[in-house]
Amino acid sequence: MQDPPKVTRRSLLGGSLALVGAAAAGCAIPVGLGSAQTRVQYWHFLGASDGIIMNQMVSAFAKDNPNIFVEENVLAWGEPYYTKIAMAGSGGRSPDLATFHLARLAGIGAGAILDPINVKLLEEAGLRAADFSPPIWERAQLDGVLYAIPFDAHPMVLYYNTDICGKAGLLGSDGKLLPTRNQDELLAMLRKVKETLGGKPPLVFDALGLGTVGPWRVWYSLYAQSGGTLLADDGVTITIDDQKALQALRLMAQLGQEGLCDPRTDYGASVASFTNGQSAFLWNGDWETTGLKERKTPFSMTRFPSVFGTGAAQADCHAFVLPHQRFRDPEVERATYRFIAYLIKNSADWAVAGHVPAYLPALEEPDYLALQPQSEYRSVITEVALDPQVWFTGSASRMWIEFGEAFSPVISAERTPEDGLAAAKASLNRLLSAPNPFPDQER
């Protein structure tokens, strides 16, 4: 152990009670009242099967650092999570560390709700800008100030059931799914599997439900493949290309109508259907890997199918942020950076959860390269379709939910692709016309 711990506001209460005991000597004693451990409060939303991996990493860190206690709080993903971060940060008595989606950074009021990252402390902990994938590192900054530390990118991927695909004769000699390079090949593959499954829909994804974002994810993956964009760099001019947007929506509508995907599955049902082998393909983010392995589903993963040109896939990035605190305890702060550095340097462990590390050295590690099927889709990292950088985008943002709502009925044929696109454009216009709650000059 290095220096004897300084008395802090946080440890004062416990420390003074334990003065008689071991705390004065600086030894770590069990967590609880009277503990000399530094407590780092950590909020995250990793509740899918990647939550299991995060929990293991927190435990591993605890083993290596007995003087730091990381209090892990798992909160529900989505809108409620960001509401909580905003409320906690605005009160100034927030957790010491929180996970975040990079695409939400522009909209959260960095500077007001998030505190900037202390680059000096970060370097002390052994992390430098050069260690990170450059485009992702850039997205972690606003006006040149670093507000987040990138952890990974998590693109849409294609999960496939190896048993069913084998029966349908879709696997190559290496046991991997034969690639599909355009719409016709994709449809042909799905039709073949539909036959194998006796007419049941071969493909599932999060197609409907409360606050569903699945239809947005699928559409944005397909649309970006043809080079389509939502907004110009100025962040106020809509650049949606109707032809390309409709082309993607028509494919989604056809999947539903032809019974090639199940238009009536919500998130949970889609994962369950794939897990139980009732469907052969799952379009989802890469984070269900651990759960599928634990439940012994015979599956593998590959990049989201390339249909309209490039192999782009919708993605966002997990990152760490420091919610605003009025009084930041220097000792807790140092411990926080140490914890962050531990997580990032062990990104290869994190990749087990399915995500592609943002920390470049991890991508070279043999441990990571040996991960199957996680390393199968790592090449997507150069073709990820990220959200435009405006205040209303990012995971579980209003835009995602409203686009999800606009496109969900297209899949179930309750709405034409044209009407779906019109609804999405109306949402985008509405979002653009509302004033940004955190205007730029405040930072």
Added chain:
Amino acid sequence: MTTTVAAPAAATPAATEAKVRRSWTQHGLLFVAPFLLIYVAFLVWPTVQGLRMSMSSVNIAGTNDTLVGFDNYAEAFADPRMWRSLWNTVVFTVLSTVPLVLLGLGFALLVHHLRFVQWLWRLSFFGPFLLPSAVVSILWLQMIYPPDYGLINGTLGTEFTWLTDPSTSMFSVVLTTVWWTVGFNFLLYLAALQSIPQHLYEAAAIDGASAWDKMRSITLPLLGRTTALIVVLQLLASLKVFDQIYLMTGGGPEDSTRPIIEYAYDMGFTGYRIGYASAVSYILFAIIVIVSLAQLRLFRKRAEGSS
């Protein structure tokens, strides 16, 4: 020093009385002070503060706080989603209040006349009201409405997407609300029914009144005050609907169920625009005040007319 100095007041009884009254006032103030303080701190002050916020562009972090006058109100009145959510609130209020009052009355009459195992009927109608809104919402969301395995579709052999189809979503939410809250009105009606003196019915029976006559001329008129109370309580409760809708549909699909309170919540807490959300809240506040005043006048007239 031109005023005359008053003589020592001790002797006059009127002065004593005044003194007593004053000291009572002082003591009274002392007694209500804690309440007043809390009332001012948690109701009056936030109300004033909210009004000020509604005229500013303040965000959830308390920054960007510049006064913008009535801009937020102007934006709200020009916002089709505000009108949509307001309309949803009105639709919900009408669709829920009518069955909640009628069914409450119907169930109460039924139970009042069923003379055996009354506790069982009472419990079964009132039971759902004891459940928290979260439990009720999850119960219906997860067990009754799901398209593939839900109780309704399972029984009917259909595959309706009750909550995710804009044409049925509001109806489904209302159905859940009626099931959940009808017990309260039922209980009020039952208590009122039991307090109607039995001799009125006996007298009517002697005069040869039929069951329907008794209902029309005795029961319903004597339930009038209870009905008035129930309608007022129900209207206010329905106008303020939030939790079951938030939990079951999140306001969707396509805003078909989003009530005005959820719109204010969405704008303020997930959209971070506290100023705009305050303006939306004040619009609802104004509507509730108008509804309350209208009802007050209506009942006053009725009371005057009947006396």
